[in-house]
Amino acid sequence: MTASAVGDRQMLPMHTKRTLEIIAVHVEGPRLSLSWRHSPRAWQAAGMTRIAPERWRLDAGESDVAVLEVPPALVGRRFEVDVRLVVRCPAPAHGAWHALTIELDGRRHWSRRIATSNPGETDSLDYHCRVEVPEGSGLRIRAMAATHGAPRQQLLIEAEES
Numbered sequence: 001m002t003a004s005a006v007g008d009r010q011m012l013p014m015h016t017k018r019t020l021e022i023i024a025v026h027v028e029g030p031r032l033s034l035s036w037r038h039s040p041r042a043w044q045a046a047g048m049t050r051i052a053p054e055r056w057r058l059d060a061g062e063s064d065v066a067v068l069e070v071p072p073a074l075v076g077r078r079f080e081v082d083v084r085l086v087v088r089c090p091a092p093a094h095g096a097w098h099a100l101t102i103e104l105d106g107r108r109h110w111s112r113r114i115a116t117s118n119p120g121e122t123d124s125l126d127y128h129c130r131v132e133v134p135e136g137s138g139l140r141i142r143a144m145a146a147t148h149g150a151p152r153q154q155l156l157i158e159a160e161e162s
Helices: 040-045
Strands: 003-004 010-015 018-028 031-038 056-058 065-070 077-088 097-104 108-117 124-132 141-150 152-161
Touching: 003 152, 010 124, 056 065, 097 124, 108 124, 108 152, 141 152
Parallel strands: 003 065
Antiparallel strands: 010 018, 018 031, 031 056, 056 152, 065 141, 077 124, 077 152, 097 108, 097 141
């Protein structure tokens, strides 16, 4: 399964000075995940100053691949990117492992495979980086999870402008 944060965009007025842009809706069973941000076009067009930093989030649930796409903007930006893979560790964890690979704009950026520990509970693999995005460019974050003997519970990508 693949979860992706791309799709139709809708402009929803929050109040007279803010506009929220819904960029993706992901539904899997009872889970619903929204990716959103304050629209830069709305505040720039109105001649206002920046209200809040961009925040992007994709919870892909038990999927093995998640893709978060941050669209281009008129200004350069810096993002703090966090990716988290959570797995359930079986009671006897004989040979169980989990791995996470991160691609930024189509290039492999980071990859790790570790033994799953904490039998009967959950284990995780986390990654954090800072990414400079020049004006007029977007950012594509792709996370790929692999497991053996430990079922995936959550694959989460977050990018927050700093």
